Amino acid sequence: MGLYPAKFIAELKMRKIRWFATVTTVSEALAAEKAGANAIIAQGMEAGGHRGAFAASQANNMVGLFSLLPAVVDAVKIPVIATGGISDDRGMAASLILGASGVQIGTGFLRAPEAAIASAWSDAIDRAAPEDTVASRVFSGRLGRSLRTEYTNAATSPLAPDPAPYPIQRNLTQKMRDEAIESNDLTKIQAWAGQSSGLARAIPAKEIVANL
Ligand SMILES: Cc1cc2nc3c(=O)[nH]c(=O)nc-3n(C[C@H](O)[C@H](O)[C@H](O)COP(=O)(O)O)c2cc1C
Structure with a gap:
């Protein structure tokens, strides 16, 4: 839900901690890349749980993963991880075709006994x-x-x-x-x-x- 303060990001870098920034729009992806994120998690509006929009006032800007993912992949140079509505091999394959380097799955694990x-x-x-x-x-x-x-x-x-x-x-x-x-x-x-x-x-x- 936003960027870390610059001082905090500098400390992450110093300690070699990688920061994967969740974004819901192209402009958030560009801001996260500029701030020093190591990877972008492009979260489509299909996603379960809290929406990672940076500003609460922008959270209703509901972009679906099929539109968000290729646009973010084209906009940034760092790896992009797709998330939102992916629960099986079909969703994962589609994400890779759209340019994702990996996928993040939430709801798809909720019914696991763990x-x-x-x-x-x-x-x-x-x-x-x-x-x-x-x-x-x-x-x-x-x-x-x-x-x-x-x-x-x-x-x-x-x-x-x-x-x-x-x-x-x-x-x-x-x-x-x-x-x-x-x-x-x-x-x-x-x-x-x-x-x-x-x-x-x-x-x-x-x-x-x-x-x-
Ligand atoms: C039960 C649950 C809890 C979640 N908690 C967080 C969280 O604390 N922080 C966060 O960034 N995302 C959280 N998410 C969102 C996930 O990181 C991810 O974006 C989302 O689950 C992906 O969509 P999917 O549920 O369709 O796989 C949560 C999702 C679920 C389902």
Whole structure:
């Protein structure tokens, strides 16, 4: 969600720590390259979880990975890693053809036993069609993509109050989110999930990687 301060970047370099910057637009990619990022992670709007837009006010600028990836590859000289909606070998192959040096997968690993998420969340990811997720600010105040649930429907309805800014909204929803995980209640879980949820498989992470 932005660039590190110059002093911090200088210290990363001094300690030989590589910095992979998540971006959601071409202009963010150029800014990250200029600031000294070692690689760019181009995050399409399909992605599950928080959107990495630098400014909260720009997060609604929803660019899909098929448009973002080749444009970022053309714009920068450093390696580009594709992310957002990639969950199997087909998505990975398409990303490599569009110029990516590698891929990052989030939702595709959520059903692996190692992730140990609530079973109601895992089962709902399995059932989800691409249109069953929603990007909203209702969990944390920053835009993030989750499964559509009773809570996201209610909190995004025209009658609902606007969410508080990040991280206040995150604190306001903390108790609800914690209790929902305890009781395995999907209606209130912060069920982060991307648009390719339906491709995620409940098999060990090692097998997911081997299949790729
Ligand atoms: C449960 C979950 C938690 C995430 N947490 C973070 C995070 O803390 N920081 C971050 O930069 N991205 C986070 N992401 C986003 C991922 O880094 C990645 O961009 C996204 O998962 C890619 O899209 P996909 O879910 O369709 O594979 C998260 C994603 C998920 C699904």
